[in-house]
Amino acid sequence: MSETVATEQTTRALASFLAGLRYEDLPDEVVERTKDFFLDWAASALAGRGARPVVALGSFADAMGPRSGPSEVLPSGRRTSPLFAALVNGASSHVVEQDDVHNGAVFHPATVVFPAALAAAQETGASGREFVAACVAGYEAGVRVGAFLGRSHYKVFHTTGTAGTVAAAAAVSRLLGADEETMLHALGSAGTQAAGLWEFLRDAADSKQLHAAKAAADGLLAAYLARSGFTGARRILEGAQGMAAGMSSDAEPRRLTDGFGERWAVLETSFKFHASCRHTHPAADALLRAMHEHDLGADRISCVRARVHGAAIDVLGPVTDPRTIHQSKFSMGFVLALAALRGRAGITEFTEEALGDPELRAFHDKVEMVLDPEIDAAYPERWIGLVEVETTDGESLTSRVETPKGDPGNALSREEIEEKTRRLAEYGGGASPEDVQRIIQRAWNLENEGDLRDLLPAR
Amino acid sequence: MSETVATEQTTRALASFLAGLRYEDLPDEVVERTKDFFLDWAASALAGRGARPVVALGSFADAMGPRSGPSEVLPSGRRTSPLFAALVNGASSHVVEQDDVHNGAVFHPATVVFPAALAAAQETGASGREFVAACVAGYEAGVRVGAFLGRSHYKVFHTTGTAGTVAAAAAVSRLLGADEETMLHALGSAGTQAAGLWEFLRDAADSKQLHAAKAAADGLLAAYLARSGFTGARRILEGAQGMAAGMSSDAEPRRLTDGFGERWAVLETSFKFHASCRHTHPAADALLRAMHEHDLGADRISCVRARVHGAAIDVLGPVTDPRTIHQSKFSMGFVLALAALRGRAGITEFTEEALGDPELRAFHDKVEMVLDPEIDAAYPERWIGLVEVETTDGESLTSRVETPKGDPGNALSREEIEEKTRRLAEYGGGASPEDVQRIIQRAWNLENEGDLRDLLPAR
Numbered sequence: 067m068s069e070t071v072a073t074e075q076t077t078r079a080l081a082s083f084l085a086g087l088r089y090e091d092l093p094d095e096v097v098e099r100t101k102d103f104f105l106d107w108a109a110s111a112l113a114g115r116g117a118r119p120v121v122a123l124g125s126f127a128d129a130m131g132p133r134s135g136p137s138e139v140l141p142s143g144r145r146t147s148p149l150f151a152a153l154v155n156g157a158s159s160h161v162v163e164q165d166d167v168h169n170g171a172v173f174h175p176a177t178v179v180f181p182a183a184l185a186a187a188q189e190t191g192a193s194g195r196e197f198v199a200a201c202v203a204g205y206e207a208g209v210r211v212g213a214f215l216g217r218s219h220y221k222v223f224h225t226t227g228t229a230g231t232v233a234a235a236a237a238v239s240r241l242l243g244a245d246e247e248t249m250l251h252a253l254g255s256a257g258t259q260a261a262g263l264w265e266f267l268r269d270a271a272d273s274k275q276l277h278a279a280k281a282a283a284d285g286l287l288a289a290y291l292a293r294s295g296f297t298g299a300r301r302i303l304e305g306a307q308g309m310a311a312g313m314s315s316d317a318e319p320r321r322l323t324d325g326f327g328e329r330w331a332v333l334e335t336s337f338k339f340h341a342s343c344r345h346t347h348p349a350a351d352a353l354l355r356a357m358h359e360h361d362l363g364a365d366r367i368s369c370v371r372a373r374v375h376g377a378a379i380d381v382l383g384p385v386t387d388p389r390t391i392h393q394s395k396f397s398m399g400f401v402l403a404l405a406a407l408r409g410r411a412g413i414t415e416f417t418e419e420a421l422g423d424p425e426l427r428a429f430h431d432k433v434e435m436v437l438d439p440e441i442d443a444a445y446p447e448r449w450i451g452l453v454e455v456e457t458t459d460g461e462s463l464t465s466r467v468e469t470p471k472g473d474p475g476n477a478l479s480r481e482e483i484e485e486k487t488r489r490l491a492e493y494g495g496g497a498s499p500e501d502v503q504r505i506i507q508r509a510w511n512l513e514n515e516g517d518l519r520d521l522l523p524a525r
Numbered sequence: 526m527s528e529t530v531a532t533e534q535t536t537r538a539l540a541s542f543l544a545g546l547r548y549e550d551l552p553d554e555v556v557e558r559t560k561d562f563f564l565d566w567a568a569s570a571l572a573g574r575g576a577r578p579v580v581a582l583g584s585f586a587d588a589m590g591p592r593s594g595p596s597e598v599l600p601s602g603r604r605t606s607p608l609f610a611a612l613v614n615g616a617s618s619h620v621v622e623q624d625d626v627h628n629g630a631v632f633h634p635a636t637v638v639f640p641a642a643l644a645a646a647q648e649t650g651a652s653g654r655e656f657v658a659a660c661v662a663g664y665e666a667g668v669r670v671g672a673f674l675g676r677s678h679y680k681v682f683h684t685t686g687t688a689g690t691v692a693a694a695a696a697v698s699r700l701l702g703a704d705e706e707t708m709l710h711a712l713g714s715a716g717t718q719a720a721g722l723w724e725f726l727r728d729a730a731d732s733k734q735l736h737a738a739k740a741a742a743d744g745l746l747a748a749y750l751a752r753s754g755f756t757g758a759r760r761i762l763e764g765a766q767g768m769a770a771g772m773s774s775d776a777e778p779r780r781l782t783d784g785f786g787e788r789w790a791v792l793e794t795s796f797k798f799h800a801s802c803r804h805t806h807p808a809a810d811a812l813l814r815a816m817h818e819h820d821l822g823a824d825r826i827s828c829v830r831a832r833v834h835g836a837a838i839d840v841l842g843p844v845t846d847p848r849t850i851h852q853s854k855f856s857m858g859f860v861l862a863l864a865a866l867r868g869r870a871g872i873t874e875f876t877e878e879a880l881g882d883p884e885l886r887a888f889h890d891k892v893e894m895v896l897d898p899e900i901d902a903a904y905p906e907r908w909i910g911l912v913e914v915e916t917t918d919g920e921s922l923t924s925r926v927e928t929p930k931g932d933p934g935n936a937l938s939r940e941e942i943e944e945k946t947r948r949l950a951e952y953g954g955g956a957s958p959e960d961v962q963r964i965i966q967r968a969w970n971l972e973n974e975g976d977l978r979d980l981l982p983a984r
Contacts, residue, residue: 118754118755119755122750122753122754122755123750123755125753126746126749126750126753129606129749130590130591130606130607130608130609130749131589131590131591131606131608132589132590132591132592133591147588147589147590148589149589149590150589221766222766222770222771223771227717251730254724254725254728254730254732255731255732255735257722257724258686258720258721258722258724258725258732258735258736259720259721259735259739260720261717261718261719261720262717262718263716263717263758263761263766263767263768263770263771264766265713265716265717265758265760265761265764265765265766265767265770266713266717266756266757266758267766268758268759268760268764268765268766269713269756269757269758269759271710271713271756271757271758271759272714272750272755272756272757273713273714273717273757273758276714276717276718276750276755277717280718280743284739287585290585290588290589291581291582291585291731291735294581294584294585295577295581296577296578296581296582296731296735297728297730297731298725298728298730298731298732299722299724299725299727299728299730299732300727300728300730301724301727302722302724305724305727306724306727307680307681307722307723307724307726307727308722308724309722311681311722311724312681312682312722312772313771313772
């Protein structure tokens with residue numbers, strides 16, 4: 067329990083900043099990147115369509131919620147009230163693990179901010195500009211709270227669930243036009259609902275989707291309640307019985323307030339490019355670069371040595387013989403095999419067919435991981451990719467990538483985002499190519515959209 | 526973080542017990558006391574009708590939920606889906622602070638268990654017996670988890686919110702006929718949603734009602750999801766990244782499992798008799814006894830010295846001049862004045878009129894509190910009431926109550942529960958005397974009820 071935090075007024079300062087955010091004050095690159103992440107998020111929401119946890123939450127929404135309403139459930143195309151759209155879209159956009167991530171806060175902003183903000187915007191008829199400003203507020207709140215709660219929090223709590231509830235509340239509250247005091251109450255009611263424990267990892271249970279779903283829905287609840295005068299604690303983050311007191315031992319209040327309007331959380335957020343564990347990405351990028359720069363076919367590679375940070379060995383090391391699609395995403399050998407032989411490791415590459423492909427298995431066996439002290443020292447601030455490749459004709463090549471694909475400074479291009487969107491939507495199977503093209507066009511034109519209703523035809 | 530808890534399999538043992546609970550195995554006194562607490566709870570839910578936080582949550586339910594359904598919102602008489610009935614009834618039954626409490630777990634079981642179980646029972650058409658067994662399971666889960674999480678938890682977390690989510694899930698899951706494995710998943714999904722921070726106390730914010738509402742609704746969500754195959758962590762309570770690891774430093778796993786089928790949580794639970802802070806109750810009971818035994822009118826009392834435990838002085842000491850109804854419930858002088866002059870300190874005694882009554886104010890000034898070392902040493906296991914009364918003709922009287930009214934061993938009689946029910950319902954103003962009489966009759970006949978639908982006429 068951090069004694070120091072109790073003397074600050076940081077929640078109020080944050081509420082003041084969030085309530086004061088105006089579209090007109092946002093730098094162009096912030097607006098453009100928010101549009102990128104919005105489309106990237108919608109693609110993930112479409113991709114989650116058939117996943118069991120998403121189907122279960124969809125059935126719950128059908129049973130407990132209204133069968134019509136202003137807000138879209140993207141994977142199913144149904145309409146319902148904002149609460150249930152936020153709930154199901156939150157789960158759906160997190161399940162294929164292709165949604166964005168803030169490395170520093172170890173927090174997935176899109177999957178909690180956009181479901182809540184979109185559901186509310188479709189109810190209020192908010193403009194695209196109001197929506198962008200609200201989502202920027204959501205990213206700011208979530209990333210700042212996640213960083214504030216620190217590593218001790220992340221050891222036990224799933225920050226996307228905890229900080230995510232506050233993020234969703236901030237976005238919706240901003241969308242509903244909250245002033246500083248109303249925002250403060252929304253944050254208070256959100257923080258006191260914040261939950262999400264990592265224990266489910268041990269059983270590979272469905273809680274990860276539940277956390278995203280509930281963060282979006284509970285944050286929305288907090289914001290709507292605040293609008294109607296329901297009060298919350300005023301110092302829910304730093305107070306003596308607030309979030310940090312209960313759920314962190316290394317909270318840093320300055321993380322909540324530093325650089326308002328100077329640094330932007332959306333610009334610090336990473337896309338996920340490959341559809342595999344993030345720890346495989348630096349090496350996959352380095353291998354793809356080596357093959358491109360040296361015009362090297364997979365058939366000419368006899369050995370790949372991925373030089374990695376220690377966490378990669380902790381997480382990926384146990385997966386020596388991937389037998390399920392999920393395992394294969396945590397196999398450095400398999401991911402590099404897909405990159406080398408299929409040119410990518412996107413969502414549609416990870417299939418049962420690929421798992422049994424002798425050519426991929428053979429390449430898998432050519433890959434080894436070794437700990438690289440320099441790369442390990444740079445982690446987690448930098449995720450450096452370094453591979454040493456030996457060719458069948460005895461050459462040795464080295465390729466290094468300083469910033470993995472998707473991180474700020476190596477973001478996806480609009481063409482790459484569009485392609486990822488098409489592939490994710492195709493994977494989900496619920497939206498036609500024409501539907502997807504329309505969502506793409508609306509995303510790129512977001513600041514000129516009069517409202518955000520009917521992204522997909524009602525089904 | 527308790528290292529010892531990680532080696533146990535306590536969540537599974539608890540799930541096995543909860544899933545195996547049968548009405549036929551319950552001792553008669555457990556069934557009868559559950560009926561008592563059900564009626565006592567319904568009365569509190571009716572009493573909360575006009576309270577601002579309840580109205581706000583009711584409006585949210587109207588906006589986000591269906592306008593019809595099988596489940597009753599008791600304060601409004603509306604029908605909706607189980608989720609929203611659980612939400613609003615949870616808030617409504619906690620707001621007037623007359624709902625039951627388990628002293629050892631510092632946990633309010635009724636306000637989270639009955640809203641969730643009733644909402645689900647009205648949907649499934651469960652019988653009264655199935656409902657009783659489910660509620661007993663809810664009390665067992667909540668009281669055991671609350672005690673397990675310990676004092677370190679209660680310092681920052683509102684146990685009625687955290688353990689309450691697990692309690693509601695257990696009740697609903699039992700009602701839905703869960704086997705051990707399904708119950709385990711329900712507890713897992715409940716525990717990972719468990720939340721509620723005391724920070725709101727500082728601002729007298731509305732979170733207390735939000736915690737009860739959300740515990741009921743989130744627990745119900747967990748149980749319905751588990752029924753549809755949604756999985757949760759299997760060791761959410763004792764696991765290395767579970768509830769105790771994240772939210773307690775003195776968790777005791779044996780509290781989860783000791784005395785299955787031998788001790789019963791409902792039999793350890795206390796009614797609230799007076800409508801004031803619990804710390805005023807022992808002295809109020811002792812004063813009422815002194816006046817009764819010595820046939821002493823209030824006009825003959827010149828001084829009352831309440832000998833109390835230290836916590837009473839901590840909580841009540843600052844209230845020297847009560848100016849609001851809420852403050853007056855935390856004023857030893859005012860509560861004893863009501864007891865002496867009006868014969869009771871029930872919910873309808875605390876009014877603006879009473880606040881300004883010169884006779885009550887004069888009696889208030891005759892009361893003092895002093896710390897009693899013996900009484901303090903017995904606390905919190907025993908809440909002993911001791912008053913020394915001086916009369917206008919110079920007599921000194923002492924009266925002592927070992928067990929405050931409402932605690933096990935000094936429970937309310939059925940007549941007293943009925944009278945409390947009528948008064949609470951009248952305070953809420955939403956149910957006619959005939960409606961209340963019908964609820965009373967159904968409660969006393971609960972084990973013979975074919976279903977629990979339509980407790981009140983639809984409005």
